[in-house]
Amino acid sequence: MFDLQGYGFLLVKGAKLTIVVGIGALIIALLLGLVGSLFKLSKIKTLAVLAETYTTVMRGVPELVSILLVYYGAPTLIQDIAAFFGKNIYVNLDPMFAGILTLGFIYGAFTTEVYRGAFLAVPRGQMEAARACGMSAVLSFRRILLPQMWRFAIPGLSNVWMVLIKATALISVIQLPELLMNAGIAARSTHKPFSCYFAASLIYLLITILSIGFQQWAEKRASRGIRRE
Amino acid sequence: MDISVITNNIPKLLDGTVITLEITAISVAAGFVMALFLSIMSVSKNNFIRMPVKWFIFYFRGTPLLVQIFIIYYGSGQFQSALSHVGLWYLFRKPFFCAVLSLALNTAAYSAEILRGGIEGVDFGEIEAARACGMSGFLLYRRIIMPAALRIAWPAYTNEVVFLLQATSLVSIITLMDITGVARLIASRTFAFYEIFITAAVIYLVLVYGLLFVFKKIEKKITAHLNPEAMAA
Numbered sequence: 304m305f306d307l308q309g310y311g312f313l314l315v316k317g318a319k320l321t322i323v324v325g326i327g328a329l330i331i332a333l334l335l336g337l338v339g340s341l342f343k344l345s346k347i348k349t350l351a352v353l354a355e356t357y358t359t360v361m362r363g364v365p366e367l368v369s370i371l372l373v374y375y376g377a378p379t380l381i382q383d384i385a386a387f388f389g390k391n392i393y394v395n396l397d398p399m400f401a402g403i404l405t406l407g408f409i410y411g412a413f414t415t416e417v418y419r420g421a422f423l424a425v426p427r428g429q430m431e432a433a434r435a436c437g438m439s440a441v442l443s444f445r446r447i448l449l450p451q452m453w454r455f456a457i458p459g460l461s462n463v464w465m466v467l468i469k470a471t472a473l474i475s476v477i478q479l480p481e482l483l484m485n486a487g488i489a490a491r492s493t494h495k496p497f498s499c500y501f502a503a504s505l506i507y508l509l510i511t512i513l514s515i516g517f518q519q520w521a522e523k524r525a526s527r528g529i530r531r532e
Numbered sequence: 533m534d535i536s537v538i539t540n541n542i543p544k545l546l547d548g549t550v551i552t553l554e555i556t557a558i559s560v561a562a563g564f565v566m567a568l569f570l571s572i573m574s575v576s577k578n579n580f581i582r583m584p585v586k587w588f589i590f591y592f593r594g595t596p597l598l599v600q601i602f603i604i605y606y607g608s609g610q611f612q613s614a615l616s617h618v619g620l621w622y623l624f625r626k627p628f629f630c631a632v633l634s635l636a637l638n639t640a641a642y643s644a645e646i647l648r649g650g651i652e653g654v655d656f657g658e659i660e661a662a663r664a665c666g667m668s669g670f671l672l673y674r675r676i677i678m679p680a681a682l683r684i685a686w687p688a689y690t691n692e693v694v695f696l697l698q699a700t701s702l703v704s705i706i707t708l709m710d711i712t713g714v715a716r717l718i719a720s721r722t723f724a725f726y727e728i729f730i731t732a733a734v735i736y737l738v739l740v741y742g743l744l745f746v747f748k749k750i751e752k753k754i755t756a757h758l759n760p761e762a763m764a765a
Contacts, residue, residue, distance in 0.1 A: 363740040364733040365701035368712055372733065375719065376726030472596035476705060483599060490606060497607030504595040504603060511594035 307502060310489035314499075317485030318506050324402055324481060325468040331407025332463065336414025343419050354415065361412035366470050373405040374398070374477045402474035410467045417459030422448060424455040454525040461518040468510055482506060537724040538731050541714075548714035549735055555700045555710060558632050560693055563639035570640060571647035571681075572673065585644070592641030598702050600638055605630040605706045631703040639696045646692060650685030651677060683754050690747040694740055701736075711735055 307314070342354035361369070378394035385392045425448055433443035475484035486503035490496035573585045592600065608615060608624040615621040623629045654677050662676040682689075704713030715732040719725045752759075 360733075360737065363737040365698035365712065365736055367701045367704070368715070368729060368733050368736060371712070371716065371719075372726065372729040376729050379723070380726045469596035472598045473702075475598075483596070483602070486599075487602070487606075495610055497603060497610040500599060500603045500607050504591075504599045507596055507599060508591065508594045 307489060307495075307498060308493045310493055310499065311502070313485045313489050314482060314503055314506060317480060317482035317503075318510075320399075320480060321468070321471050321482040322510070324399065324406070324471050324474060324479070325464075327403040328406035328410060328467055328471070329464055331403065332410035332414045332467065333460070335407065335411030336418050339411060339415030340418035340422060343415065344422060358412040358415050361409050366406075366409055367473050367476065369409050370402070370405045370473055370477065373408075374401045377401075398474070398477045398479040401477060402471070402479050406467060406470060406474070409470075410463055413463045413466075414460060417456050417463060418452070420459065421452040421454075421456035425451045454522075454529070457518070457522050457525050461514065461521075465511060465514055468514070469507065472507075534724055534727055537718075537722050537727050541718050541722075541728065542731075544714050544718065545711060545731060545735060548709055548711040549739070551708065551713075552697070552700050552710040552739070555628075555632060555635065555703060555708070556693075556697045559635035559639055559700070560696060562632070562636035563643055563696070566636065566640035567643035567647055568678070570644035571651060574644060574648045575651050589641045589645055592638050593645065597634070597638050597699055598705065601631065601634045601702060601706060604634045627703070627706045627708050631700075631706060631708055635696060635699065635703075638699070639692060642692050642695075643689060646685045646688045647681060649688070650681030650683075653684045654680045686747075686751050686754065690744065690751070693747065694743060697739060697743060698736065 339354045339357060342350040345351055374396055378396055381394050382392060429447050429451065430443055433447040434440075438446065471481060472483040474481055475487070478484070482503050486499045490499040493499060570585050570589070573581050574589065576582045604624070605627060608630070612621060615624055658676055658680060659672070662672050667675060700710055701712040703710055704716060707713070709717070711732050715728050719728045722728070
């Protein structure tokens with residue numbers, strides 16, 4: 304039943320692209336989340352409202368709709384705006400670029416919430432002590448808050464990663480040859496859809512298992528300096 | 533921006549909304565019933581009961597939902613002759629059945645894990661007291677453990693239902709005409725991509741936050757004993 308008739312390499316090739324898209328989107332999400340959480344905790348009302356709107360909308364709309372909106376909607380929107388100003392341009396998004404960008408943008412909303420909780424979890428006294436030692440706001444953020452926040456953020460960020468890597472499967476609808484789309488090609492060529500899709504699911508499962516292992520290692524590493532009773 | 537495209541197609545999108553809600557409701561109900569049994573099995577001390585459930589939960593939580601949908605919808609074709617032999621092929625031929633089946637199995641796995649956390653969080657004194665009163669087995673679960681576990685698990689279960697509502701958008705990929713399916717069809721005919729997809733997104737936002745509102749109300753109701761002042765007010 305597991306004879307993939309030589310299409311196994313196609314799945315492996317797709318898996319590589321899946322991981323590339325996943326890591327690319329994760330990097331964008333991590334950076335966006337940092338900005339978003341600082342906006343949310345900011346005393347400037349406009350920034351806080353902006354970040355709140357971003358997380359509320361992104362977490363309320365299905366990923367697939369967001370992907371379709373960016374991939375099909377963004378180019379036409381830009382063209383319409385350009386036409387409004389009397390310019391005729393043609394925009395065509397690369398599926399890989401659109402996929403990484405959209406997933407990063409969606410999961411940035413989730414990392415925003417994770418970071419926000421992690422920042423609040425660092426005891427206030429730490430920052431007060433740093434400020435009392437004469438560190439500026441930026442320096443105390445970089446030296447005190449940022450390094451200590453990771454320990455609280457890692458479990459949440461790992462969760463976001465596990466959801467994100469599975470969400471890369473949705474990119475197949477915009478014709479990026481990642482794992483699921485290649486599995487589909489293999490399924491149609493071999494006339495063994497179950498074997499091909501099941502094999503693909505096992506590759507996703509393997510990625511999940513490896514991620515869990517990495518998470519445990521990272522958590523251990525981030526709490527090296529913590530005393531245990 | 534072409535407003536008339538949106539207003540003209542609102543009725544069709546609302547038809548899609550009905551399908552979305554239908555699929556969500558059936559999958560949540562079926563998934564919840566399965567999760568009740570799976571969660572009790574996953575706290576069993578018997579390895580032969582616990583381990584298969586653990587593997588089921590691990591597989592469905594560790595692989596993408598879209599892959600699960602494809603395995604059931606397209607993958608069943610590989611067993612067409614066997615399935616028609618036992619008379620199940622007419623079910624697996626229908627995208628609606630396959631969509632609901634995969635969504636229900638998926639949410640059952642996630643909900644079982646949430647409920648297991650709830651069961652393990654039940655105060656042991658309550659179970660001891662129930663045992664002392666002579667309850668055991670099914671009665672103990674029905675009267676004491678499950679109600680308490682559900683209260684503990686409710687906030688997490690709320691999130692799961694919201695995720696499932698959003699996940700129903702994937703059924704559009706196997707040709708069902710839910711909100712996303714209708715939106716894709718209209719967009720490809722009118723080329724009004726962002727107008728239609730933004731409208732679809734707004735419908736989802738209303739559904740999601742409406743659902744959250746209802747579930748928060750239920751949460752207040754089932755935890756009223758922890759908050760007596762609010763109840764009196």
